[in-house]
Amino acid sequence: MANETRLETDVAIIGGGGAGIPAAIEVGRAGGKAIVLEQADSCGGTAAISGGGCCIVGTPLQKAQGLDDTPDIAFEDWVKWGQGAADEIWARFYLEHTLHDLYHWAESCGVKWTDMKFQEGNRVMRWHRPDNNGLGLMTALIKTADSLPNVKFMTSTSAGKLLTRNGRVCGVTATNGKKESFEIHSKCVVVATGGFNSNLDMILENRPEFKAFKVMEGSGFGATGSGHKMIRELGGYFTHMDHIWFYVYATPDYRDPKGRRGLVFRLTPGYIWFNQQGKRFHNESLTGGASATPAMLRQNPPHAWAILDTPMTAKMEVADPYYRDGDKVRKDKVQELLDNSPYIKKANTLAELGRKIEVDLPSFTSTIERYNKAFDDGLEREPEFGKSLKLSKKFDTPPYYAIQLFPLARKNFGGVKTDLHCRVLNKYFEPIPGLYAAGEVAGMAGGHINGKAGLEGTMLGPSIFSGRVAGAWAAHEAGFGPGFVGKPNRP
Ligand SMILES: Cc1cc2nc3c(=O)[nH]c(=O)nc-3n(C[C@H](O)[C@H](O)[C@H](O)COP(=O)(O)OP(=O)(O)OC[C@H]3O[C@@H](n4cnc5c(N)ncnc54)[C@H](O)[C@@H]3O)c2cc1C
Known part of the structure; x- marks a missing residue:
């Protein structure tokens, strides 16, 4: 333990991108302490370089254009487009919560939704663009998280290994750009490290048929699958890993x-x-x-x-x-x-x-x-x-x-399986105590929310949403707040 700084928090969040920042907001708002570890020199992740488009249903923008959209209609499109491979429970959970718990919630954090774009597979326009795309959206969310006094950021700091005690995840090791080492001890950990499409070896491992051809890495620089490795070491169950969304x-x-x-x-x-x-x-x-x-x-x-x-x-x-x-x-x-x-x-x-x-x-x-x-x-x-x-x-x-x-590997539709609280499941589909995952490491949410194909806006949207869910439940387990409550959009 020599030369290692020991830090204590309620929830350690690995990754300050599309899922990690909403998780931090939830922990902070519930009154818990959070430390966000981000390996890049600033937060934002792939989400900040993304188009920012989110698939959202029943919004004022849709109504203003006379579009009558409901979670039921969107669910039908989603399941059909996913070619039978979508996690229907997570898809339903997400779609019902997009209006209040994504659209209006993001607005309350300073995000402005500006317009919509039609995307293949949708019967109506649902792809909502925030002002200044992913950068605008993430800037507002980061500012919100930063305004919470009990949320701390450690940038230029890479998480290494998850710590366990008596079968429970209780923190993570980390190293920063100055080669300083840390042990962050926490009651729960949220892994929000993104996908693996900037790691060609991992792409080919999951899609070996591409070894004969040229395929390219195409996600954010941090999407190297480091969180997958951490979770795998503790027995997390990965699913649909070959469902990689390629663009051509x-x-x-x-x-x-x-x-x-x-x-x-x-x-x-x-x-x-x-x-x-x-x-x-x-x-x-x-x-x-x-x-x-x-x-x-x-x-x-x-x-x-x-x-x-x-x-x-x-x-x-x-x-x-x-x-x-x-x-x-x-x-x-x-x-x-x-x-x-x-x-x-x-x-x-x-x-x-x-x-x-x-x-x-x-x-x-x-x-x-x-x-x-x-x-x-x-x-x-x-x-x-x-x-x-x-x-x-x-x-x-x-x-x-x-x-x-x-072909360029852009988005991972498969990842670690979680329950509806974002608790990481092992191969017996039992939660690994203290461990949560959200965003692309969890196939955007739950393991495989999209299936084989996505309606677009169905990566960032579910990443933000599952980040909120994971943060709220991790805070609850750490003794703060009621967990994720939300407001479903039902008749
Ligand atoms: C160019 C582009 C455009 C896109 N446009 C859209 C779009 O318009 N709509 C849509 O729905 N989806 C879009 N996506 C996909 C979407 O951006 C991602 O699915 C989403 O950002 C995933 O969120 P995340 O939090 O899981 O990962 P990220 O946003 O990538 O955040 C993960 C963070 O974890 C950090 N990290 C990783 N490992 C470690 C470690 N060991 N220690 C510390 N930090 C670590 C990374 O540096 C990163 O900051 C796009 C993707 C790309 C590449």
């Missing part, structure tokens, strides 16, 4: 020294995708993980080229902090990417571009000619895959670009 509109991040990370540029209006045989294979306006991903994975090899002309590149949005300034796109950085990435080719003619990317040239050029003709013919949709041409244009302005796309 991503290109390797050539600036990553390890060559593992990818950059997402979703739904660039106008672009079309080609396989290595020089053929289109999908309606590129459908970019979801349940539509575009299986389409690309069926190609041989499973990668593609996104083709753009110069005006289209002006609309490219790269979802990575280096390419953004809050919710604004840094166009200079996007141009830097286009000019420097070895995975992006540029040419003054389409034929020259086809030669550079080594696709079947006659097929490539004739496909683009046919696509262009749809504009000459004044069609609303191009005939091959029925893509709407409303936001698209002809390929007519060089230089032309081809951006190589590979």
